[in-house]
Amino acid sequence: MLNRSPLAALALVVLAGCSSSTINATTDEPAADDVTEASTDVSTDVTSANDSGDELVSNTTVPASEPEATTTQAPTTAATTTTTTLPPPPVTLPERDIAPLAAMTPPLEAVGTSNGDATSRAQWRLLELGFWLQDPNGRYDQTTQQAVMAFQKYYGLETDGSLGPVTAAKLSEIDVRPSGASTAGTLVEVDKTKQLVFLVDEGVTRWILNTSTGTEVPYDTVNKNTGEPESGDSVTRPGVFAVDRQREEGWWAGDLGEIYRPKYFDAGIALHGSNYIPSYPASHGCVRLSTAAMDWIWDSDLVPMGTTVWVHGDIPGTPA
DSSP, X not given: OOOOOOGGGOOOOOOOOOOSSOSSOOOSSOOOOOOOOOOOSSOOOOOOOOOOOOOOOOOOSSOOOOOOOOSOOOOOOOOOOOOOOOOOOSSOOOOTTTSOOOOOSSOOOOOBTOOSHHHHHHHHHHHHHTBOOSOOSSOOXXXXXXXXXXXXXXXXXXXXXXXXXXXXXHHHHOOSOOOOSOOSSSEEEEETTTTEEEEEETTEEEEEEEOBOBOXXXXXXXXXXXXXXXXXXXXXXXXXXXXXXXXXXXXXXETTEEEEEEEEEETTEEEEEESOOOSSOOBSSOEEEEHHHHHHHXXXXXXXXXXXXXXESOOTTOOO
């Protein structure tokens, strides 16, 4: 079962991307994420948590699809049955699945991206609603920006990562907990339409993270490991998959650029850390999260081998 994370790991380098299909690639490494771009200006704090999670059970309500192999395999962690338990957090966190929600009185201040006590209050509110950030310490860091972006995406607001007047007002008035589409099972839900990741435990959405999936724009590039031409469609393929490979070490050189601590679920497509997670689809097919969120997922063992991954929806701007 996904329990609450420690405060030290609160808040789940380069532009990277993943190859959803590969042509003429001869490397034994799996496809990785996008070519290098500049990091975001907001700093990333990385802290670690402890092990977590009961034995995970796949029980989604969508039809399963069989993943198609699109890349060759690299030596990665072998699948095993994982049964671990989260330790209690060092501080009291919001009981999101028990306590009823109420509008905030007084309402939150529109702090923009500034630091301070008003920012800390907004951070605690985001955590109460399930939008992960690393530490509600009043510092408007990258994970706070990402949590605000996730909130804005979920409620259809302008996604600029800033706690302006409209966002602050909406965050203050919410009285129903946000959730993904999954109503059963323990899984990672990737909503391409909202560009969000939901961590679901026994049908209950525990955490929501900002993400950036595949652009669905075909590409022709050079494989960074083999030097051979490579083409793909940049699609994060819809379907029901399972985490079957992973690399625990930090950054490593993938075929299309550096990626951080990936967990593969559809051949060369992975959930992985990046320093560039914009408000729109920007990868070659992988599901990007902040490096801090990826550390939290690894250190808390929230997505062990075998975890179900459900990808659904269409990226924004796709014709009906």
